[in-house]
Structure formats: C-alpha cells, structure tokens
Amino acid sequence: MVDTQTAPSGNQFSLGTLSILAWIGAPEEGHQTPYLLAYTLGDGENGAAENEAAVVALAQSLSLPLDGTMADGSRPGFPVQLLVEAGQAVLTLKALKAQCVAPPEWLAAVEQGAAVHFVLSTRAWPEAAPGQPVPLEAFRAYVGDEEVLRSAAHCLLPVNKLR
Numbered sequence: 030m031v032d033t034q035t036a037p038s039g040n041q042f043s044l045g046t047l048s049i050l051a052w053i054g055a056p057e058e059g060h061q062t063p064y065l066l067a068y069t070l071g072d073g074e075n076g077a078a079e080n081e082a083a084v085v086a087l088a089q090s091l092s093l094p095l096d097g098t099m100a101d102g103s104r105p106g107f108p109v110q111l112l113v114e115a116g117q118a119v120l121t122l123k124a125l126k127a128q129c130v131a132p133p134e135w136l137a138a139v140e141q142g143a144a145v146h147f148v149l150s151t152r153a154w155p156e157a158a159p160g161q162p163v164p165l166e167a168f169r170a171y172v173g174d175e176e177v178l179r180s181a182a183h184c185l186l187p188v189n190k191l192r
Contacts, residue, residue: 044087045073045080048159051118051131052168053138063138063145065111065118065186066172067127071153084151091122093149093182100184102147109147111186113139120147139188148172149182 049067054060069084071077085095091108093100102109112119116136119128131139139145154171157163171177 043073043075043079043083044069045077045083045153046070046159047125047127048154048157049118049120049127049129050157050163051129051135052172053132053135061138061141061143063131063135063143064148064172065120065145066148066150067120067122068150068152068154068157070155070158072155077153077155081151081153084149087122087125088149088151088182091182093184095151095180095182097179098183100182102184102186103144107184109184109186110189111145111147112189112191114191118145122149144185144187147184147186148178150177151180151182152177 047067047069049065051063051065053063069077069080071080073080073083088095093109101107102111108123110121112121113131113136116130117128118131118135119126152174156167157171
C-alpha cells in the first residue's frame with residue numbers, strides 16, 4: 030500500500046486536489062533512488078481535463094520541460110524546492126506547498142545524500158485519494174505507465190534540511 034497526502038487547492042491554477050507521495054525503487058534489487066510524485070486527482074470543478082491542463086500550465090510556469098528530459102533542480106533559483114524534516118517531505122512549487130510522510134527507506138536514501146527524482150504528472154489519478162492507501166498493483170500500473178511518464182515533468186531535486 031502507498032499513502033498519499035494532499036496540497037490545498039486554493040491556488041492560481043485549477044489543479045483540483047494535488048497530491049504527492051514518496052517511494053523508493055526496489056532496494057532488494059539495488060534501486061536506491063528516492064522518488065516524489067505530484068499528481069492531480071482530476072476532481073476540480075470543471076473536471077479532469079481542465080485539471081490536467083492546469084498541471085501542464087504549472088509545469089510551464091516553473092520552466093519544467095514536458096519532453097522527457099531531466100531538469101537539474103540544483104541550479105540557482107530553481108523554482109521547485111524540497112525540504113525534508115521530521116520524516117516529512119515538503120514540496121514547494123512557487124506559492125504551492127504540499128507535504129507527505131516519507132517511508133523509512135526513502136528517508137534513509139535521502140540521508141545518504143541521494144537526490145530525489147521528482148515527477149510532476151500531467152495525468153489525473155483519481156484512484157489515489159489522499160489519506161487512502163493505494164493498492165500496490167494500482168500504484169505500479171500508474172507509475173509504470175509509459176504515457177504517464179512521457180507526459181510528466183522530471184527533475185532531480187537536492188534535499189534541503191533545517192539547520
């Protein structure tokens with residue numbers, strides 16, 4: 030099961046409910062990359078299509094490419110920031126903030142200095158409601174879907190911590 034969290038929907042974009050979740054690849058197979066996924070539920074007033082278009086507009090406003098290239102989140106002034114503190118991942122996208130509880134293996138990888146592979150999905154995922162566990166099969170189907178991955182923004186984010 031995968032737990033999701035949500036961001037407040039009162040923002041300049043018509044995102045509907047924006048949720049995030051943190052996971053790590055299969056450590057038993059040598060995958061130590063921590064991932065952070067942000068996605069809309071597609072539950073906004075005018076439906077999933079508008080929410081998906083709003084995510085595209087958000088990505089463009091952040092200068093995040095939607096062409097499959099990996100942006101470098103460590104460059105000065107990068108508009109996406111990640112803070113990890115007290116077992117929480119706090120994501121800032123301009124004035125929008127979202128946070129989630131990160132699993133222990135994700136936190137361990139971050140503590141060892143791993144950058145986080147952030148994915149901003151432009152595809153709605155209504156089955157992954159905040160606060161509700163997501164069945165592993167549904168999670169794998171969504172994050173493993175080639176179309177979801179191709180249409181998403183990707184960047185490597187350094188982790189900030191309170192000092």
